[in-house]
Amino acid sequence: MVTPFATAAPALVSPGLDLELSFSEALQGFGLSPQAAHLLWLPLPMLLVLVAAVVGVLVTVWLERKISAAVQQRIGPEYAGALGVLQPLADGLKLLVKEDVIPARADGLLFTLGPVLVVVPVILSWLIVPFGQNLLISNVGVGIFLWISLSSVQPIGLLMSGYASNNKYSLLGGLRAAAQSISYEIPLALSVLAIVMMSNSLSTIDIVDQQTGAGLLSWNVWRQPVGFLIFWICALAECERLPFDLPEAEEELVAGYQTEYAGMKFALFYLGSYINLVLSALLVSVLYLGGWGFPIPVEWLAGWLGQSVDAPLVQVITGTVGIVMTVLKAYLLVFLAILLRWTTPRVRIDQLLDLGWKFLLPLSLVNLLVTAALKLAFPVAFGG
Numbered sequence: 426m427v428t429p430f431a432t433a434a435p436a437l438v439s440p441g442l443d444l445e446l447s448f449s450e451a452l453q454g455f456g457l458s459p460q461a462a463h464l465l466w467l468p469l470p471m472l473l474v475l476v477a478a479v480v481g482v483l484v485t486v487w488l489e490r491k492i493s494a495a496v497q498q499r500i501g502p503e504y505a506g507a508l509g510v511l512q513p514l515a516d517g518l519k520l521l522v523k524e525d526v527i528p529a530r531a532d533g534l535l536f537t538l539g540p541v542l543v544v545v546p547v548i549l550s551w552l553i554v555p556f557g558q559n560l561l562i563s564n565v566g567v568g569i570f571l572w573i574s575l576s577s578v579q580p581i582g583l584l585m586s587g588y589a590s591n592n593k594y595s596l597l598g599g600l601r602a603a604a605q606s607i608s609y610e611i612p613l614a615l616s617v618l619a620i621v622m623m624s625n626s627l628s629t630i631d632i633v634d635q636q637t638g639a640g641l642l643s644w645n646v647w648r649q650p651v652g653f654l655i656f657w658i659c660a661l662a663e664c665e666r667l668p669f670d671l672p673e674a675e676e677e678l679v680a681g682y683q684t685e686y687a688g689m690k691f692a693l694f695y696l697g698s699y700i701n702l703v704l705s706a707l708l709v710s711v712l713y714l715g716g717w718g719f720p721i722p723v724e725w726l727a728g729w730l731g732q733s734v735d736a737p738l739v740q741v742i743t744g745t746v747g748i749v750m751t752v753l754k755a756y757l758l759v760f761l762a763i764l765l766r767w768t769t770p771r772v773r774i775d776q777l778l779d780l781g782w783k784f785l786l787p788l789s790l791v792n793l794l795v796t797a798a799l800k801l802a803f804p805v806a807f808g809g
Contacts, residue, residue, distance in 0.1 A: 445466055445559075448462070448466050448469075449462040449463065449466065452465060470552070470562040470563070471562075473562070474548060474551045474552060474562055475548060477551065478547075478548050478551055478700045478703070478704075479696075481699075481700065481703040482513070482696055482699040482700055482703070483513040483514065483517075484513075484756075485699050485702060485703055485759055486512075486513040486516065486699060487502070487509065487510055487512060487513050488756075488759065488760070488763060489763050489766075490502050490509065490512060491508075491509070492760065492763045492764065492767070493763065493766070493767045496764065496767045496768065497767070517692065520688060520689060520691060520692040520695070521688075521689060521692070523687055523688040523689075524687065524688060525687060525688035525689060525690060526685075526687050526688070528590060528591055528592070528685050530591045531589055531590055531591045531685065532588075532589040532591070533589075534589075535585050535586075535588065535589035536586065536589040536590065536685075536690075537690070538582070538585060539582045539583070539585040539586030539587075539589060539682075540582065540586065540686070540690045540691075540693035540694055540697075541582070541693065542578060542579070542581055542582025542585060543579050543582035543583060543586070543693065543694060543697040544693045544694075544696055544697035544700070546575040546576065546578040546579055547575075547576075547579065547697050547700045547701045547704060548700060549575055550571075550572045550575045550576065550704055551700075551704060552565075552571075553565060553568035553569075553571060553572055553629050554629065554704070554707050554708070554711065555629050555630055555633060555711060555716060555717065555751075556717055556747055556748045556751050556752075557717050557743075557744050557747040557748065558630065558634075558717075558747075560717070560744060560747065560748065561629070561630070564628065564629075564630050565628070566626070566627060566628050567627045567628075568627060568628050568629045568630075569617055569620075569621060569627045569628075569629065569632070570627050572708065573610070573613075573614055573617065576610070576663065577606075577610060579606070579697070579701075580602055580603045580606035580607070581603075583598075583599050583602035583603065583606075583672065583682050584599040584600065584602065584603045584682075585599070586599060586682045586683075586686070586694075587599020587600065587602070587681070587682035590682070590684065590685040590686075591685075592684055592685050594679045594680075594681065594684050595681065595682050595683075595684045595685055597681070598672045598673055598674075598680070598681020598682040598683070598684070599672070599681070599682045601671050601672040601681065601774060602665070602672035602681070602682060604778065605662060605665070605669065605671060605672060605777060605778075605781075606663060608662075608777070608778055608781030608782055609658075609659040609662040609663055609781050609785070610659070610663070611781075611786055611789075612655050612659050612781065612785040612786045612788070612789035613655070613656055613659035613660065613663065613789075615655075615786075615789035615790060615792070615793050616649075616652040616653075616655040616656045616659070616789050616792065616793075617656065617712065618793055619649055619652045619792055619793050619796040620632060620645055620649060620652065620712050620713075622793070622796055622797060622800060622808070623635070623645070623648065623649075623796065623800065623807050623808035624808055625808055629711050629716075632645075632711060632712060632716075633711055633715065633716035633717060633718060635808065636715040636716065636718055637715070637718045637723075640718070640719065640720045640721050641715070641720040643715070643718075644713065644714055644715040644718070645712060645713045645714075645715075646713040646714055648799075648806070648807060649713065649792070649796070651788065651792045652713075652789070652792050652796075653709070653713045655785055655788060655789050655792065656709060656712070656713070657709060657758070658780075658785065659781075659785065660705035660706075660708075660709065661705075661762060661765070662777070662781070663701065663705065664698060664701045664702045664705055664762075665698065666702065666762055666765065666766055667765065667766040667767075667769060667771060668765070668769045668770060668771050668772045669771075669772065669777060670771060671771070671772070671774050671777055674771060682694075702759060702762060703755065703759060705758075706754075706755035706756065706758040706759045706762070707751065707755045709754075709755070709758055710751055710754035710755045710758070711751070714754045715750075715754075716747075716750075716751055717746075717747030717748070717750055717751045718747075718750065719743075719746050719747075719750055723739070723743055726739065726742070726743070727739045730742075
């Protein structure tokens with residue numbers, strides 16, 4: 426009998442498709458050495474990550490415009506392509522050709538490095554996002570720790586941008602961004618630590634494997650409902666989405682750390698914000714919603730098709746379904762984030778900090794202690 430909360434993937438589950446191995450074998454078939462095939466493979470993952478991140482931003486920007494229009498009973502973009510799907514490209518082209526201005530008394534080096542420090546760590550974090558058993562760029566054993574480390578670099582770029590602008594509103598926005606990030610990174614890390622404790626691993630692959638025992642019932646959201654809410658609230662704050670967009674509050678700070686930026690430098694802030702939103706949604710999908718896991722176990726699907734789980738047909742179907750499920754779950758969360766932006770008022774800075782330090786931090790600590798107790802009391806269900 427399969428337990429509702431299996432602690433590891435069943436032995437029958439196949440390791441799945443291996444893109445690097447298939448690519449290397451194909452090139453070796455043309456006479457290339459394994460070393461040459463590996464060298465040709467190396468740039469492809471980063472290119473794939475960059476393309477996936479940019480496409481995710483374009484889709485999210487279009488959804489933001491259409492969903493906000495629907496919420497406010499407007500039409501939204503409809504002239505740039507069918508249903509306005511080319512509107513994000515038009516926005517990008519406009520930012521690309523705008524004049525890049527650096528204020529006269531600004532620190533030119535820091536002013537330029539700030540947006541780079543904001544967007545590069547977010548793109549690098551996509552390396553650890555799995556879309557299948559082997560459908561990820563880098564299966565590092567400390568993937569979650571790497572993501573938390575990279576996410577802590579972004580506030581440095583925001584503070585650097587605000588300081589280098591030589592503008593009091595920009596400086597206040599940078600200081601707010603740093604304070605907000607520090608306040609919400611700690612409860613976010615503690616909520617992730619509870620998942621790591623149950624999975625006995627920092628690898629995103631192992632965390633998803635731990636949720637594949639019984640389909641929908643084995644997802645972590647049922648064992649960590651409080652951790653799920655803490656993580657999602659903190660992720661919205663880290664992405665500076667309403668009601669937590671205090672660093673760029675237009676009514677108070679003009680546009681915060683973005684005030685003096687134009688052209689492609691401003692576009693990098695814009696890009697980093699939306700890439701971070703999609704990345705956060707993907708990580709919620711991986712940590713709490715079973716990642717690439719289908720609500721129906723793979724063994725049932727293989728049985729219906731009359732194939733073994735190692736059969737190529739089953740592997741292709743499960744790989745395709747895995748990508749679709751991961752993206753579908755992530756964009757459901759993106760949809761909720763967009764709805765929150767257009768239906769909730771902005772909080773004050775003191776309310777934002779109080780929520781992080783006085784409510785979410787103690788709650789995440791209690792959630793971690795309760796998870797440890799449940800792990801000891803019910804090791805079968807909580808990964809003992």
